[in-house]
Structures are given as C-alpha cells and as structure tokens.
Amino acid sequence: MKFAENSTQSAEYLRQAIPLMVKYNIPPNPLNYALWYTYVSNKVPNLNYQMDQTLETYGTCPTILSEQLFREHVISDELSDNDAAQAQLIALTSSLSEHVNDAAEHTSNYSLLLEDSLDALNDPHKSPPIEEIINKLARNTASITEATSQFQQQIAAAQEEISALKEELQKTRQDARIDPLTGLFNRRVFDTELEQIIGASSPPITSLIMIDIDFFKKFNDEYGHLMGDKVLQYFGKLLKDECKEPTLAVRFGGEEFAILLIGQPLSLAAELAETMRHKIQAIRIKQKKTGQVISSITASFGVAQLTSNESAEQFIERADKALYAAKSEGRNRVIQR
Template sequence: MKFAENTTQSAEYLRQAIPLMVKYNIPPNPLNYALWYTYVSNRIPSLNFQIDQTLDTYGTCPTLLGEQMFREHVINDEIANSDQTQNQLIALTQNLHRQAAHAAKNTSDYGAMLDDSLTALNQNDSNHNIEKIINRLAENTLSISESTGLFQKQITDAQTEILALKAELQKTRQDARIDPLTGLYNRRVFNTELEQVAGASKHTNTALIMLDIDHFKKFNDDYGHLMGDKVLQYFGKLLKAECKEPALPVRFGGEEFAILMIGHNEEDAAIFAENLRQKIQAIRIKQKKSGKIISSITASFGISKRTENESAEQLIERADKALYLAKNSGRNQVKIAP
C-alpha cells in the first residue's frame, strides 16, 4: 500500500495513532505503527472493522492477530518476499539468457559452416582442399562441443543455485518464533501475547492450561530420544489440530506445553483439557525395529483463570501449581487452580 499524505496530514495521523496504541497496550514497533496509522486514516474500512471487533473481544490487539491483519490489509504477500532472493533469481535468469543466446549463435554459425563445407566438398576434388575442409570441420565441431558443454554446465550450475536459493528462501521464511520440532509457537510468543493481554485496560476472561508429558525422562531412557522427539512432534500436531483460534498452543519448554485461551473461563478450559487428555491417553506409537506398540503416553494438566489485575507471572504460577497438584495426585488428570 502507498501512503500519499503530506507531512501535516501524516503527523496528524501519527498523533492520533500513538495515544490509541498506549490506551490498548499495543507494542510500539514499526509494524504496529503502520497498522494503527492505517487504522486512524480510515482508508481500509474492513481493517477498521476487524480491529474494532478485536478490541471489543480482547481489550487489546494481540500481536499475532495484529501481524495477520497487517499482512492481509496493509501489504501484499509479494512485498514480504526476500528482495535479495528475487534479485538473485533475476540475475540467474539473465545470465542463462545470455548463455543461451551465445550457444544459439554458435550453433547457427556451425550450421552455416557445415553448409559451406558440403558445398566446397562437392566443388573440389583436391585431396589438399578436402583435408583443409575436414580440419576445419574438426576444429568447429570441437568448438561447438565446448560451447554446448559450457552451456550445459551453466544450466547444471543454475539448477544447483536455484535449489540453494529455494532452501535459503525457505530458511528466511521460517519464523524464528516457531519451535522447529513441534511446529508450535515458542515461549517468547507466549510471553508476548500473555503480557499484552494482562496489560490491557479491559479485563477479559483468560484461561491458561499448562500440560506436561508424564514420565517423559523415563520414556526417553527406555525408548531413546528419537522416539521422544516423535512423541513431541505428535503433541505438536495434536495441539495445532485441536486448538482453534483464538486458543494459542505453545511449546513452553522441554516436554511442557501451554495453551492460552483468551475469552474462555476455567470451566471451558477444563472441558477442553479433559478432551485433550483422553486423546493423548489413546496415543499408540509403534517401534520400527521391534514392532512393539507403546501405549503409556499420558499428560497432566493444570488450569488457572486470570483474575482482575493479576500479572502474567502470577497466572502462570497458579497454573503451574495446579499442574504439580495433578502430578502429585497420580498424573494423567486435570486440576484447576483455586
């Protein structure tokens, strides 16, 4: 999107945007400046409607939702692509084009030379002339072979470079906020979202579920870390499948996970957690070598509901206490913090 305002109008929009960001506890980063600048300019009514709904629901605009709205309304996906990678691909294409033109010219010249040689052979019967023609054919054949070989090498190198660029592009696109093993958001994202909700001026129902895989250290000792990683990956897939927006599942650390449920109370969270506990209990993992079915995967859950004026740290601490209560009470169960 292009911003065509003059300096005075731009300054006015900024003066309107900053107090709103402060009011709704919006982190002061460039993305949010652009988002709220666009909001106060009212140039995209659909964006304003979505932000208004979000503020009404959460009392703030959670970072992940803000980023999503920024991508959908303020910029196009094409702009988000790596300019450097695009430039490299363009240069690569131009180089191949030049090499193809060079090879085509050599091929054309070689064809003309063949025609001339055939004509000369038909017109001359001198052994000396025939020898000269054959030598010329040999030299040009070697030349065209070298040219074709060079072009083939250029294509091969280009394919290798394109694969490398593709891998680099995928690497740069990989979100640093994503846990690579489970595919869930990491604790940094969780902290940012929870701090923002806790700091919002409007209090809204927020439940936190903490869950921990039971006896995971023993599982790793018995079956190996590769099997342990397989379990963690399964947990990641299960949580992503079960947690619908605005529920935010994250890998909190090690074998511990957290689910932030904005707009839900502890009763809703308990029902959700119990359903999840039963699905985890039903996990069956087969060992490749022995063919043995592993059926001892369970998890314990602790739930807390944020009270008014409670900090993010206090909410986590109470959920942790409920989680440890679940573990100390025999594991594979759900406990709610008082």
C-alpha cells in the first residue's frame, strides 16, 4: 500500500502507534512500526479486524502473526516486485533467443553463398570472374565473423548477468532465522517470540514441548551423518506439517527441537506430543546402498505450561526437566511438568 499522509498526520499516527506497541509489548522494529502505523490509520479494515482478534486471543501480537499481517496488508501491493528477478531472467532468455536466431540466419546465408560459389566455380560457362566471387566471399566472411563476435559477447554478458542473478537469489533465500537443514525457525526466533509473550501485560496461555531424538549420536555413529541428516530433515517436515501458525516449531540445537504453542493449554500440548511420538516411531528409512530399512527412530518429549511470573529461562528449564525425566524413564515417551 502507499502512504500519502502529510508530516502532521504521519506524526499523529506514530504518536498513537507507539503507546499501543508498548502496551502490547511489540518489539520496536521497522516492520512493527509500519504495521501499527497502518493499524492506527484505519485504512485497512481487515487488518484492524484481524489485529483486534489477535490481541483479544493472545494479549499481544506474536512475531509470526505480525509478519503475516505485514505481508498480507502492508506490502501486498509490493510483493510483485519479488518477481523482478524472474522477469529479468525471462527477458534475458528472450534476448539470447533472438541473438541465436540472428546468428543461425547469418550462418545459413553464408552456407548458401558457399554452395553458390562452388557451383559457379565448377561451371566455367556460367562462372562470373573469380575476383568477383572472392570479393563476395570476403564481404560475407567479414559479416558472419562480426555476427559471431557479437553473439559471443552477448553470451559472455549473459553469463555475467546470470551469475549476478544467481547470487542475488541465493542472498534472498538466506535467512538468518531459518535452520538450513530442516527449514524450521531457529533458536533465535524462539527466544524472541517467547520473550514477547512473557513480556505482555497479560500473557496468553502458552505451552512448550521440548523434543530430543533418542540415541541420535549412536545412530550417527552406526549409519553415518548423511542418514542422520535425513532423520533431522524428516523431523523438520513433520513439525512443519503438524504445527500451524501461530504455533512455532524450531530446531533448538543439534537433535533437539522445540514447539511453542500460543493459546494452547498443557493438555492439548501433551496430545500433540503424543501424536508426534507415534508418527516418529513409525519412521522407516531405507539405505540406498544396502537396502536396509531403519526402523529404530524414537524421540522423547517434555511438556510444560507457562505459569504466572515465570521467566523464559524457568519455563524452558521446566520443560527440559520433563524431557530429562522422559529419557530417564526409558525414552520414547511424553512427560508433563
């Protein structure tokens, strides 16, 4: 969307937005300034409705939902710009195609000229003076040489442009918040989200599931790190499938994962953990080289619900103790604390 307010009106919107951000413990970053600026301007009724529903449900606006609302309502008109690299690549391909056609046409014409010249030389009755044939061949040889040189320059330029586009796309895909192996959010996002929830004036009901893959080091030693990575990738996919926004699934570190359930009580968190436990122990991975089917993958779960006046560290520690109890009592089980 476009902002067309004058400086006085803009200052007034900002004056209204900042106290609301403080009230609901919204991190003061550019994205949230723009989101709440738009909210107080009342220009996007659907944004205001969704924001009001979110605040009523959670007592704040979790980071994940803030980003979603920002994409949907603040920069939806500009998202088409993300297709610029693709459009540039298409234009580049079309340009190269035209130059290929030109080069092919020059080559074809030159081939015909060579055939005509040979025919003329083989028929002395119809043959023009040799000097004329040589001059014509020389002119066309120069022409095709120039066309070929231009085409080579276009190819070289295209290679540089493709390399630049590739680098730009790779930078776009690199997100400091995403774990590259599993595709899940990382610990940094988890900490930010949890701090925001706990810092809210009235924190919403929040539960935490800590997950640890059983005997993962032994699994790596026995089957190799590539197989271990496959297991981690499967975990990432499973968590993404099972955890819909605003539930936050992250790779906590190594073979440990965490799920932050905003607005969900302990009972529902334990139910989700039990569902995931069954799905994990049903994993079957086949080794390509040996054909061996691996079916010994399990995980342990610790579940806790946020209590009043509890810090983030205390909350995580309680869930971790529940996880430790699950591992101590035989693994492949869910323990609540």
